[in-house]
Amino acid sequence: METTEAEAMLRGQADIWKYMFGFADSMALKCAVELRIADIIHSHAPTDHMITLSQIASHLIAPSPDITCLTRIMRLLVRRNIFAVHHPSEGGEPVYGLTYSSRWLLHDSEMSLAPMIVMENHPSLMAPWHYFSQCVKEEGPWAFKKAHGLEIWDFASENPGFNKLFNDGMACTARIVMKAILTEYGHGFDGVGSLVDVGGGTGSAVADIVQAYPNIKGFNFDLPHVVATAPAYHGVSHVGGDMFEDHIPNADAVFMKWIMHDWNDSDCIKIMKNCRKAIPERGGKIMIVDIVLEPSGDGVLDDTRLVLDLVMIAHASGGKERTENEWEKILKEGGFPRYKIIKIPALLSIIEAYPNDEVCLNVLKNCRKAIPEKRGKVIIIDNVVEPENDSPLVDMRLVLDSLMMVHTPSERDSTESKWKKLLEHFQCKGSARAGGGPRPPKRFQRRNAAQATGGGHQPGQIQLMLLPEG
Numbered sequence: 001m002e003t004t005e006a007e008a009m010l011r012g013q014a015d016i017w018k019y020m021f022g023f024a025d026s027m028a029l030k031c032a033v034e035l036r037i038a039d040i041i042h043s044h045a046p047t048d049h050m051i052t053l054s055q056i057a058s059h060l061i062a063p064s065p066d067i068t069c070l071t072r073i074m075r076l077l078v079r080r081n082i083f084a085v086h087h088p089s090e091g092g093e094p095v096y097g098l099t100y101s102s103r104w105l106l107h108d109s110e111m112s113l114a115p116m117i118v119m120e121n122h123p124s125l126m127a128p129w130h131y132f133s134q135c136v137k138e139e140g141p142w143a144f145k146k147a148h149g150l151e152i153w154d155f156a157s158e159n160p161g162f163n164k165l166f167n168d169g170m171a172c173t174a175r176i177v178m179k180a181i182l183t184e185y186g187h188g189f190d191g192v193g194s195l196v197d198v199g200g201g202t203g204s205a206v207a208d209i210v211q212a213y214p215n216i217k218g219f220n221f222d223l224p225h226v227v228a229t230a231p232a233y234h235g236v237s238h239v240g241g242d243m244f245e246d247h248i249p250n251a252d253a254v255f256m257k258w259i260m261h262d263w264n265d266s267d268c269i270k271i272m273k274n275c276r277k278a279i280p281e282r283g284g285k286i287m288i289v290d291i292v293l294e295p296s297g298d299g300v301l302d303d304t305r306l307v308l309d310l311v312m313i314a315h316a317s318g319g320k321e322r323t324e325n326e327w328e329k330i331l332k333e334g335g336f337p338r339y340k341i342i343k344i345p346a347l348l349s350i351i352e353a354y355p356n357d358e359v360c361l362n363v364l365k366n367c368r369k370a371i372p373e374k375r376g377k378v379i380i381i382d383n384v385v386e387p388e389n390d391s392p393l394v395d396m397r398l399v400l401d402s403l404m405m406v407h408t409p410s411e412r413d414s415t416e417s418k419w420k421k422l423l424e425h426f427q428c429k430g431s432a433r434a435g436g437g438p439r440p441p442k443r444f445q446r447r448n449a450a451q452a453t454g455g456g457h458q459p460g461q462i463q464l465m466l467l468p469e470g
Contacts, residue, residue, distance in 0.1 A: 028076050029105075030121040033114045035060055037074075037083075038105035041098055050086060050095040111176055119169030120311075124148070124155070124162055128314040135313060143314045151317050171204075177257065177289065178208050180346040188287065188342070188352065189213045194251040196221050198243050198275060199259040206255065207233035219249045243271050248278040257289040258348065264318040265330050272334025276355050288351040291321040292341055301347050308347070327351060 003011075032038065040059045044051050053074065057065040074096060078085045082105075084097045104113045119125065128143035135143050144152045156163040189195070189209065196219040197206035203220035210218040214235065220227060224240030241247035244267070248254070254275040260268050275286050291305050309321040322330075324341060331339050336353035343349050367378045 024076070025080060026117075026121050028073050028080075029082065030117055031073055032077060032082065032102075033105055033107075033117050036107060038098060038102045039107055041083075041096060041102075042106055050084075050097040052093040052095055054093060056096065111179065112172055113176075115165075115168040115172040119165050122162070122165060124159075125315060132310075132313065142317050145317070152315055174205060174257070177346050177348055178205055180344040181289065181350065182208060182212050184344040185342060185350055186212075188350065189216060189253075191283070192216055192253045195219070195253045195255055196239075196249045196251040196278065197255045197257070198248060198271070199256055201226060202230040203227070203233055203236055203238060205257055207236050209255070210235040217251075219251060221248060243274060246274055246277060248274050250278050252279065252284060254279055254286040255289070256287070260288055260290050261312060261321055262316055262319040264320075265326075267318075268330045269334045272331065272336060276335040279355070281355060284355060286336060286353045288327075288353065289348050290351065291347060292327060292349045292351070293321050293323045295323065305347060 037056060040056050041049055041051055044055060044059065053067060053070055057067050057070060074083060074085075077083050078096075080101075081099055082101045084099050085094050086097070087094045103109070104111065105117070106112055107114050127147040131143040131146040134146060140146075144150075144155070148155050150158070152166075156166055189212075192213070193215065194217040195206065195209065197203070197209075198221050200206050200220040200222055202222075203218075206218040206220050210216050210233070216235070218233075218236040220230060220233075220236055220238045221241060221243070222230075223242065227238040227240045230238045237249075239249050256271075256275075260271070263271065272286070279285065291308060293305055293309060294302050295306065305321060312319045312321060327341075328339070331337070331351070331353050335355055337355075339351055339353040341349050341351055364378070371377065
């Protein structure tokens with residue numbers, strides 16, 4: 001049935017009402033966490049996990065709980081699928097249980113978001129949101145400083161209670177992300193003999209990695225006063241220093257989790273240039289664990305990622321979440337022209353970046369010197385990855401790229417656009433058109449290997465014919 005204008009306007013009005021009172025959802029969620037409702041249900045009914053509101057109220061640390069108020073809050077949380085409710089057919093009080101959502105509210109669970117909910121809804125972190133319009137109208141201090149007169153790190157150092165709240169929130173998200181990394185990205189640590197966690201705090205992340213991969217020698221790198229309080233971990237050395245200075249310990253790989261989003265582009269480029277100095281030219285890589293925005297994405301976490309970019313306006317001082325194009329720009333300027341994005345079941349993705357395009361460029365430059373200025377050419381037989389193509393060999397090309405990831409982690413097969421970017425540095429123009437005439441603007445001519453050689457070829461291979469200037 002075609003939607004009438006009146007129906008569309010009513011839906012539009014409903015959306016505005018919903019967003020206007022969006023804070024009510026987070027406040028009801030915070031209430032459930034503070035009252036430990038999920039914990040009460042979980043511990044009181046170990047078999048079916050369904051209890052009445054009266055039973056929940058009896059376990060609250062309160063002299064005279066208001067059952068009516070609790071009923072109204074639970075009604076909304078049931079509507080939001082945070083809790084489940086069952087109405088007995090024979091009558092009697094409804095019973096409430098946990099859902100997949102409320103399992104993330106259990107305080108004693110290793111995978112709990114309860115501390116993050118309390119942190120993000122703390123009045124000190126809510127206040128900066130009221131300064132967004134000022135942030136748009138004028139440059140200057142970011143929202144948090146507008147609200148409190150201090151940057152968030154200075155505010156935390158002067159308020160021990162807030163500092164603990166903040167650290168607890170960060171710690172719970174770190175546990176969730178690290179579990180996803182170690183579960184889904186195990187191959188990424190293959191062949192890594194040493195790893196430095198830049199901005200690693202007290203070292204829990206690199207300790208988890210070393211525990212899972214005992215062959216790795218771990219370094220936890222952070223500011224001196226931070227690592228001074230770090231506990232001892234087997235296989236991990238704590239190193240104090242500043243990532244903006246040239247003091248990052250040398251290692252096979254650099255690991256950075258939720259660090260880059262705190263900084264503007266120019267600061268990120270400085271950090272990456274220092275990381276590049278710390279790893280070997282061949283085989284070295286940087287693992288950036290951070291959000292990759294997909295503004296038009298329809299994944300289950302894409303909407304939350306966009307919201308977290310606004311959280312950065314509220315709480316950070318110049319930091320932001322980035323799209324792939326924004327990541328590519330700062331990676332290239334920071335000395336990492338090659339990268340791949342690996343998705344894991346978490347808000348964050350892993351951006352694996354490599355400095356070794358210089359090796360390819362040096363090979364091309366030497367080839368350039370070896371051929372005549374006119375009519376010389378370089379023929380590269382290699383793979384071009386085409387994820388969207390439906391040709392018979394496209395799957396094989398993707399498999400070959402996966403094999404590169406396992407056996408030679410710093411190498412990879414490239415898409416045509418990646419080949420073009422690499423070959424921009426090789427001063428060349430495309431081959432002449434059939435029958436003569438001016439050369440086309442393409443940088444290279446692509447042909448199937450069978451066409452180029454007149455015979456058989458390896459699965460998924462192509463030929464790139466390059467001609468120098470002139």
